[in-house]
Amino acid sequence: MRNQIANKVVVITGASSGAGRATAFELAEEKAFLVLASRNEQVLEELAEECRKIGCEVLVAPTDVTDNTAMHRLAVKAFEWKGRIDVWVNNAGVLAAGTFEEMPWEAHQKVINTNLLGYMSGAHAVLPYFKRQGEGILINNISIGAYVSVPYGGAYTASKFALRGFFESLKGELTGWSGIHIVDLFPAFLDTPGIQHAGNYTGKVLKPSPPVYDPRIVAHSVKSSILYPKSTRYPGGASLLFKIGHSLAPEWMSKMTGLLMKGYFKVADPAEKTDGNLFQSVDFSMSTNGNSRPRLTPHGRRMLGLGLAGAAIGLGLYMLSGKRNA
Template identity: 60%
Template sequence: MNLFDKLNGKTIVITGASSGAGRAAAYQFAQQGAWLVLASRNEAALNEVAEECRELGANVLVVPTDVTDAKAMIALANAADNWQGKVDVWINNAGVLAAGDFDKTPMAVHKQVIEINLLGYMNGAHAILPIYKKQGYGTIINNISIGGFLPVPHGAGYTASKFALRGFSEALKGELAGWKSIYVCDLFPAFLDTPGIEHAANYTGKALKPAPPVYDPNRLAEAMIKVAANPSANTYVGSASLLLKAGHALMPELMTKLTGLFMRGYFKTAAPIELTDGNIFNTVDYGMSTHGRFGYPGKPKAHRKYIAAGLLGVASLALLAILPSSKK
């Protein structure tokens, strides 16, 4: 059975569907014949996405929703259930980033990052699970990112949310082990070419950009399609995600120091910009596309040089770490 046969007529809820990976996923699911329920804070952008998905042949319901509002998330789940009498896949995808020295970034910003990135996903799972248990099946897909394993210096609130999110999802998988047809699936993409960094709260005073390799968000959207059709507990999107996870697992202290060193080096040469709270507290009206301006869309081979260099670097560092102990 092909993907279209498995997803045609399925009800798919996507949070954070107004831009980036969520928007890319909406287009991908629309082409698979899914019935889409699109959610985010930006109603104007959602309506734009919905119209484009309808042009692709999909039926679409738009439900403007703030994921930090637990009651609004319950209303979203109920709206999806009432629309088609079922919900097949719930994709927790809405997320934000705040960059800056921890003590120079307002605590209100750190708190809101955690509210969206962690509690937003918890609100989603809390809202949809009663429906899944009643109907006896369903899939939750959590877009966590490799940030669930690799800390981001100057992004402490973001890292706290992602590490905690991975722990929450693992606990939920264990809790639902007795429900054989309810799946919790985690996605760990590497850096994506989305508008997310453009939307980020930025207290560094420097223009931000992701470290290469930067992947096309359609890679993540395709992974969502595959996991929705064939649930899998953990999926790593892009070779760099596995490399970064392995590097931190083998040499956590060294990897953390190197990441911090890299970022401080970047800040020395990056262009200055004004401080901003981005889309942390309110939606924005710019950059509401699938792609940002940083990656190599449609050219996966462009990443190979970075992967090769990264593998060589990790191997060299591992060797350096082993040699001193071998001489004792």
């Protein structure tokens, strides 16, 4: 079964919408055995039926990733279904936006519990099975937010930075387990319903910052990671360039993103404050795409790449010049 996806048991958390849903469809086409997990059982059942029509077998497993006991039950259920777990995709995540001190403390906690501890809990649940089998692939949909901070999203940023550190540590711990792979995905901004589901304490309508990519780029990266596992992938060319820009001038990047956010909030339409899907699942916009604009066209991607590359080179030369003059 090496280098193929058919009949591999794949667990996907956060499968009900966005990148998780796109990944389910992608792997259904490859005839994987899918274990779909999220808090919304009704939506999972609808997704499972669509995947079965494509021609794959599906197990629905309603699960809250903030509950470690439930995550271990998910692993047991997946293993007992087919006698093994080949791939585990950590994907469930939430977003909360607002001024740090004005946002409810419980919202900060929920973001950390879902985005950070939920992923750690997934690893905690599945690694014993991988070690028993001597093989397995753990794929983490982390986000470029692990390198570039999100002003007014402090807990989100903390969770993503921490995920990068945790999985780097775990990769070192698994040295010697040649059949076990951890793959971290760092996509740029995605056109998912996630921003519509977000906890929003800003009083303004939230929109993703361009460039905005189709979530299928994550699904394609998951597929590639199963076939050819590698430590890191950057779905959407912009994310790697953002990482390079941050490594060259982190303070400049933070100030610029902060100024951009402040500028947006000055002109954004008003919106009611809401907890979104932080504390319970929602029943709207449970789709793959969120229909955000602007989408990034091929020409736009080329122009963005050239612009970011030029900015990175310019920043690098500027910093080198500063060091020489010091």
